[in-house]
Amino acid sequence: MQQAARILVPTDFSPDSDRALQEALDIAKPNNAKVFLLHVIGKHIQQSVDVYSIDYRVVQDMESQIRNTAIEKMDKQLAKFPQTKGIEIAADIRNGVAYEEILKEQEEKNIDLIVMASLGRTGLARYLIGNVARVVLKEAKCRVLITK
Numbered sequence: 001m002q003q004a005a006r007i008l009v010p011t012d013f014s015p016d017s018d019r020a021l022q023e024a025l026d027i028a029k030p031n032n033a034k035v036f037l038l039h040v041i042g043k044h045i046q047q048s049v050d051v052y053s054i055d056y057r058v059v060q061d062m063e064s065q066i067r068n069t070a071i072e073k074m075d076k077q078l079a080k081f082p083q084t085k086g087i088e089i090a091a092d093i094r095n096g097v098a099y100e101e102i103l104k105e106q107e108e109k110n111i112d113l114i115v116m117a118s119l120g121r122t123g124l125a126r127y128l129i130g131n132v133a134r135v136v137l138k139e140a141k142c143r144v145l146i147t148k
Contacts, residue, residue, distance in 0.1 A: 004113035016117035
């Protein structure tokens with residue numbers, strides 16, 4: 001099996017995402033790989049602006065708060081794993097549709113392995129492989145490791 005040099009780990013800060021990050025770190029350490037941690041903020045706020053005519057300044061403040069909270073959660077998530085010492089990690093936050101942004105990140109960063117949780121936070125995803133994982137598995141141009 002080809003060694004992974006650039007590993008992408010999408011996260012929603014759930015325990016399932018923690019397990020995916022653990023797996024990625026376990027792969028990264030002996031391969032001296034770089035890990036890219038990615039969180040995608042959905043477009044729900046922008047849709048609310050269009051539907052409810054919310055003042056755009058309010059939306060900008062909300063988006064800023066969400067981004068800052070995501071940064072804090074990402075820092076807390078990484079702090080759970082002492083083995084991150086000695087592993088190069090790059091964190092990124094993007095806005096958009098999760099699977100689209102994951103696939104863009106994969107191409108832009110020349111990722112050769114995506115490690116992600118099989119389940120998302122939504123209700124039905126608890127019973128089936130998550131929609132995001134399914135699309136990424138189908139569309140990615142690199143290997144994908146789905147964890148549970």
